[in-house]
Amino acid sequence: MPQNNAIAVEFSEVSYSLNRRPLVSDLNFSIQSGEILVLLGRSGSGKTTTMKLINRLLTPTSGEVRVQGMSTVEWNPIKLRRQIGYVIQETGLFPHFNVERNVGLVPSLEGWSRDRIHQRVFELLHLVGLDPQVFATRYPHELSGGQRQRVGVARALAADPPLLLMDEPFGALDPITRVELQREFRRLQQELGKTVVFVTHDIQEAFVLASRIGLMAEGRLVLLGTKEEFLRSPQPEAQAFMECLPKL
Numbered sequence: 001m002p003q004n005n006a007i008a009v010e011f012s013e014v015s016y017s018l019n020r021r022p023l024v025s026d027l028n029f030s031i032q033s034g035e036i037l038v039l040l041g042r043s044g045s046g047k048t049t050t051m052k053l054i055n056r057l058l059t060p061t062s063g064e065v066r067v068q069g070m071s072t073v074e075w076n077p078i079k080l081r082r083q084i085g086y087v088i089q090e091t092g093l094f095p096h097f098n099v100e101r102n103v104g105l106v107p108s109l110e111g112w113s114r115d116r117i118h119q120r121v122f123e124l125l126h127l128v129g130l131d132p133q134v135f136a137t138r139y140p141h142e143l144s145g146g147q148r149q150r151v152g153v154a155r156a157l158a159a160d161p162p163l164l165l166m167d168e169p170f171g172a173l174d175p176i177t178r179v180e181l182q183r184e185f186r187r188l189q190q191e192l193g194k195t196v197v198f199v200t201h202d203i204q205e206a207f208v209l210a211s212r213i214g215l216m217a218e219g220r221l222v223l224l225g226t227k228e229e230f231l232r233s234p235q236p237e238a239q240a241f242m243e244c245l246p247k248l
């Protein structure tokens with residue numbers, strides 16, 4: 001179905017308002033297949049809203065978001081979301097399902113056989129660095145925060161979606177586990193070649209992960225470019241973020 005192999009997602013003149021108050025405005029940008037686009041911005045700048053416009057948790061007030069060349073409002077929302085893995089800070093794991101059932105959820109909704117699901121879950125747990133023999137039967141409350149995030153990533157990858165949306169997935173972790181997961185995630189992404197949109201307000205995380213950084217301020221995309229372009233930019237919000245770097 002992709003009409004343009006190079007472009008996974010395209011925002012065209014997109015604005016979204018709630019009670020006439022614009023939450024994001026005039027978004028015009030494309031996400032290339034296989035890149036990690038990091039949306040960076042301070043709290044309330046519109047990052048999550050932008051993300052939710054991709055998987056149609058929100059629809060634009062004006063303009064169009066195209067996924068694989070087709071407007072999100074033309075997609076069947078269920079089919080659209082099956083193309084898109086979603087990882088959020090709280091992971092959204094079901095507390096009464098063990099790890100195997102949580103990771104195998106989408107494949108089971110898609111009608112895979114039990115054997116195939118079992119095999120896939122074990123493969124994915126390996127991939128995210130969890131021993132399936134140890135973790136498959138555990139429940140979310142029996143895991144550390146970092147382990148839960150790994151399960152969240154495994155679940156998002158389960159049905160092999162081409163696109164991953166990750167909203168502050170490592171935000172609640174201690175700094176060492178966080179850096180570890182960032183590095184592993186980057187390696188995993190290179191290996192699997194997924195397109196990733198990653199939301200953070202941490203400039204260091206943006207620099208570790210990004211193919212390109214999209215900087216948001218007050219609901220607008222004020223800069224979109226490589227790390228080098230970001231470093232050279234005179235844009236005041238980019239400068240403000242860079243001033244945070246030495247403190248780290």
Ligand SMILES: Nc1ncnc2c1ncn2[C@@H]1O[C@H](COP(=O)(O)OP(=O)(O)OP(=O)(O)O)[C@@H](O)[C@H]1O
Pocket residue numbers: 018023041042043044045046047048049050201
């Ligand atoms: N359901 C809602 N009702 C009212 N205002 C909302 C709603 N959702 C978001 N907003 C407002 O929209 C703006 C953008 O929110 P958004 O969650 O996209 O920001 P963000 O950059 O992801 O922030 P954070 O880093 O704190 O998660 C904020 O001012 C927020 O208060």
